[in-house]
Amino acid sequence: MQAQYKTFDLLLKHTFSIANFSRNHTPVVLLKLLYEGCEGFGEASMVPYLGENSETAIDFLNKVDWQNFKFPFDFKEVNAYLDSIAEGNTAVKAAIDIALNDLQGKLVEKPCYALYGAQPSAMPVTSYTLGMDTLSVIKQKLMDAQDFRAIKVKLGSADDKAIIKTIRNITQLPLYVDANQGWLDKERALDLIHWLAEQGVELVEQPMAKLDIEGNAWLTERSPIPIIADESVQRLKNISSIKGAYHGINIKLMKSTGMYEAHQMILEARKLGMKILIGCMSETSCASLAAAALAPLCDWADIDGPWLTQNNPFETPILANGKYQLTQASGLGLSSLKSGFWS
Secondary structure, X not given: OEEEEEEEXXXXXXXXXXXXXXXXXXXXXXXXXXXXOXXXXXXXXXXXXXXXXXXXXXXXXXXXXXXXXXXXXXXXXXXXXXXXXXXXXXXXXXXXXXXXXXXXXXXXXXXXXXXXXXXXXXXXXXXXXXXXXXXXXXXXXXXXXXXXXXXXXXXXXXXXXXXXXXXXXXXXXXXXEEOOOOOOOHHHHHHHHHHHHHOOEEEEEOOOOOOOHHHHHHHHHHOOOOEEEOOOOOOHHHHHHHXXXXXXXXXXXXXXXXXXXXXXXXXXXXXXXXXXXXXXXXXXXXXXXXXXXXXXXXXXXXXXXXXXXXXXXXXXXXXXXOEEOOOOOOEOOOOOOOOOOOO
């Protein structure tokens, strides 16, 4: 097996802000694995606040013995091997996992979603995310969401109600809210959640600090809509520690180390009776299609990366009625890289 990689900045259409952070680009490493005449693509999208960057990713890739990976790939062993190299580095581990899944699908001539038992007919709509911004810019961003059937809204400021009212003056689409740990008082948070439910909000992600298990559990017990763990859960091992504190979890491949562990998280969450939202970072079509392959196994999806960026090197996935349209193509189903990207 041979490995090649390309580093670049994935540029955002708009500055993206959450409760405690803003950015207008995301460092990405695109990985290509060559094996028995096939190419498998993977992606590490590394938002800075999670501690990874192009240099750490390349350093990790240089430590990998690519001859360890033999078809058919045992993803449990792959997962353990990558964890043995270094702790953390979840995004670059995800790139390797995704590329191997793409290869596996191509070598057995099956789509990745079929490898995980997902049915395209069960695909949920994917939401379009609005970062925190001025009300005038939020109105502009909504113009980019014409093909979507749900909107995800970043809250966690003094303007939360004004933002929702502005959106409701324009659209009545279902809303998902992500507070990104931005709410500090549980009583005020509960009052806001009841008001949000009246505005057609269907779920709230990470309302309070990830370490405030008691506060989030208090909200979950009283909330009229599902409370979803985001920052509180990154990998499979984290699920047991938040049992009972949330109605469900948000899974992101860049945190879970890829498709294999994300699928394990789905299975574990279902055992515990938890709801599942599958999300994304700022990503190209590569990682987004990897998440979309698992989305039919989930309750909600927020896989809008290709529509939030300017320089996606792949063709944008097909969206119809707000849902990813999975094809019969082997592997991830990626379209070819745009001309000149790898040179």
